[in-house]
Amino acid sequence: xxxxxxxxxxxALSADQRAHIAEAITRIHVGHTGAPRGFVRVLFQESAKxxxxxxxxxxxxxxxxxxxxxxxxxxxKEALLRDLWELLQTVTGLGDHELLVSxxxxxxxxxxxxxxxxxxxxxxxxxxxxx
Amino acid sequence: xxxxxxxxxxxALSADQRAHIAEAITRIHVGHTGAPRGFVRVLFQESAKxxxxxxxxxxxxxxxxxxxxxxxxxxxKEALLRDLWELLQTVTGLGDHELLVSxxxxxxxxxxxxxxxxxxxxxxxxxxxxx
Amino acid sequence: xxxxxxxxxxxALSADQRAHIAEAITRIHVGHTGAPRGFVRVLFQESAKxxxxxxxxxxxxxxxxxxxxxxxxxxxKEALLRDLWELLQTVTGLGDHELLVSxxxxxxxxxxxxxxxxxxxxxxxxxxxxx
Numbered sequence: 001x002x003x004x005x006x007x008x009x010x011x012a013l014s015a016d017q018r019a020h021i022a023e024a025i026t027r028i029h030v031g032h033t034g035a036p037r038g039f040v041r042v043l044f045q046e047s048a049k050x051x052x053x054x055x056x057x058x059x060x061x062x063x064x065x066x067x068x069x070x071x072x073x074x075x076x077k078e079a080l081l082r083d084l085w086e087l088l089q090t091v092t093g094l095g096d097h098e099l100l101v102s103x104x105x106x107x108x109x110x111x112x113x114x115x116x117x118x119x120x121x122x123x124x125x126x127x128x129x130x131x
Numbered sequence: 132x133x134x135x136x137x138x139x140x141x142x143a144l145s146a147d148q149r150a151h152i153a154e155a156i157t158r159i160h161v162g163h164t165g166a167p168r169g170f171v172r173v174l175f176q177e178s179a180k181x182x183x184x185x186x187x188x189x190x191x192x193x194x195x196x197x198x199x200x201x202x203x204x205x206x207x208k209e210a211l212l213r214d215l216w217e218l219l220q221t222v223t224g225l226g227d228h229e230l231l232v233s234x235x236x237x238x239x240x241x242x243x244x245x246x247x248x249x250x251x252x253x254x255x256x257x258x259x260x261x262x
Numbered sequence: 263x264x265x266x267x268x269x270x271x272x273x274a275l276s277a278d279q280r281a282h283i284a285e286a287i288t289r290i291h292v293g294h295t296g297a298p299r300g301f302v303r304v305l306f307q308e309s310a311k312x313x314x315x316x317x318x319x320x321x322x323x324x325x326x327x328x329x330x331x332x333x334x335x336x337x338x339k340e341a342l343l344r345d346l347w348e349l350l351q352t353v354t355g356l357g358d359h360e361l362l363v364s365x366x367x368x369x370x371x372x373x374x375x376x377x378x379x380x381x382x383x384x385x386x387x388x389x390x391x392x393x
Contacts, residue, residue: 022315037317053153081243102242111364112343184284212374233373
């Protein structure tokens with residue numbers, strides 16, 4: 001963690017756009033939270049045309065959903081959401097009603113990286129020193 | 132949000148059945164929560180035969196998982212689960228042991244729509260007025 | 263619930279390896295929590311090469327993410343994570359930096375199986391007797 005999934009319609013993103021989004025999400029997350037870059041994962045998941053409905057009608061959409069460690073301030077989370085929103089909108093060109101950006105918070109103790117339960121936000125230094 | 136994902140085996144649902152499910156989930160969610168229709172998204176995700184196991188054995192399955200804003204009452208959530216269950220069972224014809232319906236609650240402040248952090252349940256009117 | 267999703271690159275797992283993982287996850291979950299086997303579901307989800315980035319670079323990865331009923335002790339969850347980690351690493355041969363294992367906790371009242379809202383952990387006997 002953090003583990004970000006970027007959902008779009010198939011063929012919505014070129015390989016270059018994916019690489020740009022992956023790097024930007026990593027930079028945005030690290031910038032706002034101070035988490036180590038090596039923790040940040042981004043998975044791209046495509047849907048076929050017609051797989052997504054909004055308000056009961058088939059609709060194009062783009063979504064970033066991140067599962068992040070719990071414990072970030074409301075200000076940090078809003079800044080994170082805002083930058084992710086702008087990123088996704090800029091790259092996809094989708095309208096305000098076609099985008100969704102969210103984070104789900106999960107306690108650090110509910111995830112394992114490198115064979116060890118994750119440190120709480122702010123306790124990374126000791127944890128990293130052990131790896 | 133709400134963002135519902137409907138998981139089934141590939142080819143389990145026709146295009147008409149998908150449209151019916153998408154409309155029904157939208158109506159069920161709005162009916163029980165009063166949320167604006169435009170917030171309700173439904174994504175269909177198919178698995179290949181053999182991708183899902185129950186109790187360690189390959190098994191057919193159908194699942195609806197919704198990520199909804201936190202703050203609904205237990206009664207509202209149970210009514211929601213009950214209607215989603217009946218919908219999924221009626222359309223797929225799957226048995227009681229082949230279905231799973233759940234919601235994950237996420238604070239409104241953890242999601243952004245229309246470029247703005249979501250309002251708490253019940254505070255939609257002001258929020259919508261700004262859009 | 264529990265609902266485990268095992269994410270890997272396409273073709274990373276043979277059919278035999280999947281069956282082994284599904285059985286092992288079921289055994290691990292039941293062993294640590296006492297939950298009924300029939301509740302344990304495992305879905306395999308593959309990504310194309312290049313769909314996953316770590317630290318902004320394309321990277322191989324394997325992940326198990328379980329959505330489990332809330333209310334397990336920290337000790338139970340850590341034991342669960344540890345066994346899932348060892349399982350995934352043994353089967354995939356991936357390195358410590360290519361793996362992620364986590365659980366998301368969801369209150370029993372947010373999920374329905376068998377047409378009924380799930381029992382709290384420890385209250386399964388009465389619930390099962392009704393089915």
